[in-house]
Structures are given as structure tokens and as C-alpha cells.
Amino acid sequence: MILSGNEIRQQLGSNILIEPFDEARLNPNSYNLSLHDELLVYEEVVLDMRKSNRVERISIPEDGLVLTPNQLYLGRTVERTETHNLVPMIEGRSSIGRLGLFVHVTAGFGDVGFCGYWTLEMFAVQPVKIYAGVPICQIFFHQIHGDITEYSSEKYQHNHDIQPSLLYRELTGDGETPQQMQLEFGDAAGRAAALAAPRAAR
Numbered sequence: 510m511i512l513s514g515n516e517i518r519q520q521l522g523s524n525i526l527i528e529p530f531d532e533a534r535l536n537p538n539s540y541n542l543s544l545h546d547e548l549l550v551y552e553e554v555v556l557d558m559r560k561s562n563r564v565e566r567i568s569i570p571e572d573g574l575v576l577t578p579n580q581l582y583l584g585r586t587v588e589r590t591e592t593h594n595l596v597p598m599i600e601g602r603s604s605i606g607r608l609g610l611f612v613h614v615t616a617g618f619g620d621v622g623f624c625g626y627w628t629l630e631m632f633a634v635q636p637v638k639i640y641a642g643v644p645i646c647q648i649f650f651h652q653i654h655g656d657i658t659e660y661s662s663e664k665y666q667h668n669h670d671i672q673p674s675l676l677y678r679e680l681t682g683d684g685e686t687p688q689q690m691q692l693e694f695g696d697a698a699g700r701a702a703a704l705a706a707p708r709a710a711r
Contacts, residue, residue, distance in 0.1 A: 549564040549582070575636050576636065581614070586646070590625070590626075593622060599646045610632075612630070615630070
């Protein structure tokens with residue numbers, strides 16, 4: 510059973526946390542999440558499941574950024590969500606889909622207990638111009654039956670940044686820090702360092 514918009518509002522502060530929350534983004538049975546102003550793209554020609562693949566950080570300028578086909582862009586939501594006793598899921602908005610933009614390749618299914626920002630796997634069918642802050646997807650919530658064991662992954666729980674695939678940790682048992690820099694969004698100095706680091710390493 511999917512929660513109605515009114516029920517989402519009722520459960521804010523208990524089973525559901527959305528920060529920041531804007532009443533205007535509440536729908537009849539979902540809530541619109543917005544796009545942050547940074548993206549990651551993989552630098553590797555061939556992505557290796559067993560390795561930490563290099564990424565480059567891209568900022569979305571105020572006048573927008575054109576996404577090109579055949580390129581995966583990893584983004585994240587502005588909003589941080591926390592969900593207990595419910596199963597969170599995200600889907601693209603129909604208005605976004607009608608522009609040929611997928612906002613998740615496969616990972617729209619969340620886990621009960623997930624806390625953090627949603628990483629978006631964005632793929633454009635044709636060139637499309639995007640803007641930071643646009644309502645990019647919608648989160649909705651399913652009721653769950655049975656005993657609950659909350660999500661507690663060391664890979665993605667309580668994240669603070671866009672997260673590329675950490676599958677290699679499962680396959681190799683490697684706990685090394687990914688080559689992506691961890692930083693708080695909004696830190697201008699940190700952003701500059703993140704942009705310079707990949708180029709300096711080349």
C-alpha cells in the first residue's frame with residue numbers, strides 16, 4: 510500500500526524525514542525531490558566491477574548544462590531523507606521522462622531504514638539541458654509487513670556526497686577509500702580542490 514500525500518505529511522518527523530521540506534512539492538501520493546548542482550562522470554573507458562573507477566566532478570552552471578547521450582551522469586538530490594517502518598522508492602517525474610531523461614537506471618528501490626541523499630543515475634536519450642534545483646524525481650513510500658531489519662550498509666548509509674558504485678567492496682573485500690573526494694556540499698574551497706585533484710593526478 511502506498512502512502513497518500515496527506516499521510517506522508519502526517520508521518521513527517523517520525524517515520525519520514527525530508528530535509529529541507531517544502532509543502533508545495535507534496536503530491537497526492539509522493540513528494541518531489543530536486544537536483545543538486547554537482548554531477549560525477551566516470552573517467553574510465555571501461556568500467557571494472559572489481560575496481561574503484563575514477564570519477565570527475567562537474568558543476569551545473571546557472572544557465573544549465575547539456576547532457577549528452579551515451580554518457581552516464583551521477584547526481585544526487587538536494588534533500589536528505591530518512592525512512593523508518595516504510596519502504597522508500599524514487600521514480601522519475603513524467604515531465605522529465607517526456608524529455609527523454611532517465612533519472613535512475615535500476616536503483617529506484619530503497620530500503621527500510623535508509624538515511625541519506627539519493628544518488629541519481631541519469632541517462633539522456635537525446636541532448637537535454639538540465640538545471641540545478643529542478644524537481645527531478647519523486648519519492649513515495651510503501652507500507653511493509655513482517656519483522657523489520659533496517660538497512661545498515663557500510664557502503665551507502667548516511668552518505669554525504671554523490672556515490673559511484675562501491676560494488677568492488679563486495680567482490681574483493683577491499684575497504685579502500687574511493688578515489689572520489691568526500692566533502693560537504695556548499696564548501697567552495699572543497700569544490701575547487703575536488704575539481705583540481707583528478708587533473709593533477711593525470
